[in-house]
Amino acid sequence: MDKALSGVRILDMTHVQAGPTASQLMAWLGADVIKFEPPTGDVTRGQLRDVLNADSLYFTMLNCNKRSITVNMKNPVGKEVFIALLKECDVVMENFGPGVLDRLGFSWKKIHEINPAIVLASIKGFGSSGPYADFKAYENVAQAMGGAMATTGFMDGPPLVTGAQIGDSGTGLHFVIGILAALHQRQRTGKGQFVEVAMMDSVMNLCRVKFRDHQRLSRGSLAEYSMPTDGLKDTPRSGNDSGGGQLGNAIKCKPGGPNDYLYVVVQEAVWDALARRVGGEALAADPRFTTIQLRRKNQQEMWRLLTEFASNHAKWDLMKILNEIDVPCGPILGTEDLMND
Structure with a gap:
């Protein structure tokens, strides 16, 4: 059956949750997603496993509609396989730690030389520039630094993480939007783009209404909150x-x-x-x-x-x-x- 992304091929080097969320969504929309794993496999295949000798539900619930290949990128033959796949794909996705892909010899410039039409999509905790660029992030780190924890819970208790995976799956949604925009622009220009999404930025965007209240605090109290807000500088945890x-x-x-x-x-x-x-x-x-x-x-x-x-x-x-x-x-x-x- 013809779907919105039928004919789009994605090389998915991402692991754990944020990137796999994005590639899974695009696979549901018809893209052919090739999950590109190291010889040891995605770490979530064995994490939180509850069925003996089977991939964990954590892995399958995020990767069930993809093809898969294991490649050793530290081996010259593995790099040849990677280059061959780059030439056949429309998008390559990665969420390695800062600088990993560059150290393997595949900077954006190099990838663009191999396939000028390919979109390179990258997830980082805090982006590739700025004072936090070299720091690693996880779901709850992104929630902590993106404003979610400070505004979740009750004022007489500690900041809390939310049960919804806004740091990982929320970033994955932003990732899909950026990739689709790049593919749309490619129809006009014929050239791929570098798309980057930061987990911290994604959480901040999902907390945008709290920044509305932050501005309002400088002009008076927030009457819709059930606790006093006079004199506060931060948007409070509102229960x-x-x-x-x-x-x-x-x-x-x-x-x-x-x-x-x-x-x-x-x-x-x-x-x-x-x-x-x-x-x-x-x-x-x-x-x-x-x-x-x-x-x-x-x-x-x-x-x-x-x-x-x-x-x-x-x-x-x-x-x-x-x-x-x-x-x-x-x-x-x-x-x-x-x-x-």
């Missing part, structure tokens, strides 16, 4: 606050297990119906909550009242109740929930 134009938070439901929560967004348009459902006419007319400005000011009490109501309902039941009055909401789903949904 489960939505941190947006509409108030939102996770409210605890029965029976009170670790994932028995419903995330609720209190839009302006739904407050009247929500208040009546939770507390009748008395809550709907309560002067503490009649405008969004007042609900922001008194949100701790608002969330207390909503949580008291939620304590009588399981999360799925409460979701149904609130959806009947158009309140945006969703239960916190664990991995077991999702695997059986």
Whole structure:
């Protein structure tokens, strides 16, 4: 079947998660991806293995739709194989440590000489220039240095990594965008480009809304946050606050297990119906909550009242109740929930 990237051949030298995420996405879109591994194989083939004598799920879930070849790049014959593949491919991807490809004798200039139309796509922790260029990065290092950890968690606790792999898989998404742009431009110029994505930059981009709040802090407090923000220089860790134009938070439901929560967004348009459902006419007319400005000011009490109501309902039941009055909401789903949904 003809797909968007049918006819595109990718030589994928990347390993672990960020690069393989990108090449897998492009393979799903129709590209022919050749995974180029050292004789020992991608390290994730054996990492976190739970089935004896089989490649780990960590490896297969990121590489299941690719062809594979093992080549020793420190051997002259291996380099000849690499050169032959460069001549047949549209894209070559790598996420080696800083300078590794150059030391093997394959700088961007050399690769471009071998195949002027090829796109060289590179993932680095912090890019190939600047004060951090020689440093290595992993998922959580990128989260730490890209602004994610400082803004995740609660202000009375330590910074936290997020469960979503924004440092690796998030970088992979940015990588795909850059590669597709280079392939599109090649249609006009006939020449390949060097594409580089830094993990730190990718995390910063995914945290862009937090930099919106950073600017706003210099002009006053952030009323949508449930904790005081006066005098802060950094965007705070906001717990489960939505941190947006509409108030939102996770409210605890029965029976009170670790994932028995419903995330609720209190839009302006739904407050009247929500208040009546939770507390009748008395809550709907309560002067503490009649405008969004007042609900922001008194949100701790608002969330207390909503949580008291939620304590009588399981999360799925409460979701149904609130959806009947158009309140945006969703239960916190664990991995077991999702695997059986």
